[in-house]
Amino acid sequence: MNEPVHVIGMGLGPSDLTASHLALIERATVLVGGKRHLSYFGQTRALKKEISSPVSGVLDFIEQNMAAGLVVVLASGDPLFFGIGKTLITRLGADNVFIHPNVTSMAAAFARLKLPWQEAAWVSLHGRENMSALATAMDDKDLLCVLTDPKNDPWAVKKQVNTHAYAWQMWVLENLGAPEEKISTMDAYTDVDTVFAQPNVVVLQKCELAVPSGPLRLGTPDNWFVHEKGLITKASVRVLSLAALELTPDNILWDLGAGSGSVGIEATLFLPDGFVYAVEKNQGRVAQIKANVARFKVKNLSVFLAELPHGLADLPRPDRVFIGGSGKNLDQVLDVVATVLNPLGRIVVNTVLMETLHPAVSKLEEKGFGVSLTQAQISKSRNMPWGRRMEALNPVWIIAAQQGNPR
DSSP states (O other): OOOOEEEEEOBTSGGGOOHHHHHHHHHOSEEEEOHHHHHTTTTOOSEEEEOOSSHHHHHHHHHHHGGGSOEEEEESBOTTSSSSHHHHHHHHOGGGEEEEOOOOHHHHHHHHHTOOOTTOEEEEOTTSOOHHHHHHHHHHOSEEEEEOOSSSOHHHHHHHHHTSSEEEEEEEEESTTSTTOEEEEEOTTSOTTOOOOSSEEEEEEEEEEOOOSSOOOTTOOGGGSOOBTTBSOOHHHHHHHHHHHTOOTTOEEEEESOTTOHHHHHHGGGOTTOEEEEEESOHHHHHHHHHHHHHTTOOSEEEEEOOTTTTGGGSOOOSEEEESOOGGGHHHHHHHHHHHOOTTOEEEEEESOHHHHHHHHHHHHHTTEEEEEEEEOOEEEEEETTEEEEEEOOOEEEEEEEETOOO
16 A cells, blocks of 8 residues: 655745654655755655646656655645645545645744734735735735735735725735845835845735725715724615615714714714714724714714613704614614604614514504615625626615604
8 A cells, every 4th residue: 555645844944844854755765846845855865856837747746656655745834825735635635645734934924023813814816816805805804914926926915005995014024934034014115126036925914094085975985984894884875874864954863883983973964053972882883983083073973882772861862863783672772762752753773684674663663653664785896807796795674764754
């Protein structure tokens, strides 16, 4: 029975190999690897085969030589992190391949920068057009490692960074583990003629939200607001919700379960003589609302930390109420709101949960409100390498309730 092919991750170089790795390499009958990796073991007696294109030829060679003795394959970093490990397992079968993991360029990059990386994400641009994946990761994560290639180099990453809503700290790590290893930062002052050595990786760390590109407006872009990983009433739904509120200039508006405060803040555009009271139970999101109020220089909005329905008794009676989040307490919140709402007032509830829809409508109708429903199913374009595709947002039900005016 043939011995399994041993695939050894080189880490950053020969110094990362263990005694057991070196013993396998010394015992190998056949040694397969890239030109640089094979050069480290010129004195070994094994038959050497350089990995080259097409890789299918290398796989044929390995399969044909397994019966002759031990085949060892040298791989960069960790063989199962964008390495040849998966390809060999697919071709030879899992029982015929033994993987020896080692340090990846990603792990090494964060080690060099002394950044804990358990929450980090990676994006590979190596040999692929994947800028849309990078854009998505930058929206969702605060710490990224980007694997580059000569075409998708640090300058291509910098171009994407420059278009993002947040500022980013950007490091380029060249030739990790080699004597010519170099670590540098990229910013607005980096010389445009700088050429980065291959191989390199880029690490991105999210900083402060960039200054908004314009003033507050109806349908203010989501990325102009400070918010938590996409937890925001999207601009298109915000427009529909504000229309459903039918605001007049002197209204008092309660924004309950305010989240990032985007609805209440945008509502102030229509309330020159009115006022918004935003209530949110999460301390971190209260801070986000305050940050957004400061960003857009809003004067007629106050923020309150409270778990609904607590705290509502201390607020002036509302003319309009928007409920973007109240969790399992919606029934109690509607009881309070229906009692204190000014005559001919309106309530708008947004929900993505079917379990919320029917109870909310039933409660409002029980209280004598006329109720109308709008389901918003919105898709937005996302750039792809050769065009655009449409990406659906979560469907949202907008429940509009009018006091004393059946609909």
